[in-house]
Amino acid sequence: MSAALIVSGLRAGYGGKPVLHGVDLAVAQGSALTIVGPNGSGKSTLLKAIAGQIPVQAGTIAMGDTDLTRMSAQGRTRAGLVFVPQEGNVFRNMTVRENLRLGWDFHHRGAAGRLSVKLDAVLQLFPEIKPHMHTPAGLLSGGQRQMVAVASAMMLDPRVLVLDEPSAGLSPRNARLLFEIIDRIRQTGLTLLMIEQNVQLGLSVAEQGLVLVMGHVRHRAPASELAQDTSLAALFLGASGSHDAPATTVFE
Ligand SMILES: Nc1ncnc2c1ncn2[C@@H]1O[C@H](COP(=O)(O)OP(=O)(O)OP(=O)(O)O)[C@@H](O)[C@H]1O
Structure with missing residues (x-):
């Protein structure tokens, strides 16, 4: 399957200071990729850079044959990359x-x-x-x-739908309901990229998973494999700047 979205060597951050240090990812046409990682690892920054809300310091972002790297946020939306921010x-x-x-x-x-x-x-x-x-x-x-x-x-x-922590602030029941809907829209063949604090829920609707730590891609694997990975829990609870990530939220 061809890639609907390809991010290569992406460096982006705030005030000239990089938060992302050369991130590579690809989302295959019609598939879903969920990005997980400890608090402050750069997940939202990555989506903002992909959506055109903050400038790219280095690297490229492409959707199919269309180079989005220097395109305005509105231009990206018109091209079919639709971003749903958290708030x-x-x-x-x-x-x-x-x-x-x-x-x-x-x-x-x-x-x-x-x-x-x-x-x-x-x-x-x-x-x-x-x-x-x-x-x-x-x-x-x-x-x-x-x-x-x-x-x-x-x-x-959308050609590619990008969701920033869709379950943020929702009760477990509402989060599950929302993910049932996300799974439903996935069945329409939509290409999906999302970050999600609820790791199990986020990975449950994706083919691929990616772990971002301190602005670097630490790991990528099939989502079902990542969901079973016990070292992932340790990463969230360990010394990766994630002390305020409550285990019950992340791995409920
Ligand atoms: N507008 C901003 N200006 C300056 N620094 C920022 C800004 N937004 C985020 N940062 C910094 O960038 C780093 C990554 O933040 P980001 O929000 O991308 O992480 P995250 O992985 O999405 O975290 P969380 O899971 O807590 O939402 C953090 O050190 C954060 O303080």
Whole structure:
């Protein structure tokens, strides 16, 4: 299978100081890669660099034949790389329908024709938000809001969907529900890259896993293999700057 997303030798950080020290990764077309790692290892920084929210200091990012390295964040979205950040991913004072519609308007520049068809298709994947279409997103539960954020991203017809800790702040039950949906949208053939604090949950929907430690790729393996790897638990709980990573959250 060809790679939908290829990151090579990526160096990025803040104020000229690198957090990522030459990261390489590839996500095969139609597959999912979950990145895990201790707190502060650079996971969010990696996604921000891929999404164009912080500049690349060295290395390249490509989606298929398209070089994204110097492209604006908006340009990357238009090219099909759709990023759902951990926070601020919905407009709270707009209804669910208005949030979903925004994605459509961005992608189709106002062409109203097939909006209802697309809405129906997306809502089939997210039946849980259907009863709340006219509710302001700010009045939903955290879990429902995350669903709206991912559903809004799906309105953009992503070639590659990038999720930053989708289960953050959710109860275990809501996190499991959200991951059932993520698994459902995976079945549509979507290419997915995500970071996830809940290692077992994150790896459960992916083919491949990658462990990032202090801005370096420490390990990459099939997700099912990584999920069994007992040394991974030690890494999170050990001396890798991860003392504040609660075992119950990471390995529940
Ligand atoms: N906006 C910022 N300005 C300066 N430094 C930052 C900024 N955001 C993150 N950092 C630093 O970059 C490093 C990596 O942070 P990052 O958020 O990417 O890690 P992470 O693996 O996603 O952590 P967590 O699991 O805790 O979310 C940390 O040392 C952090 O303090």
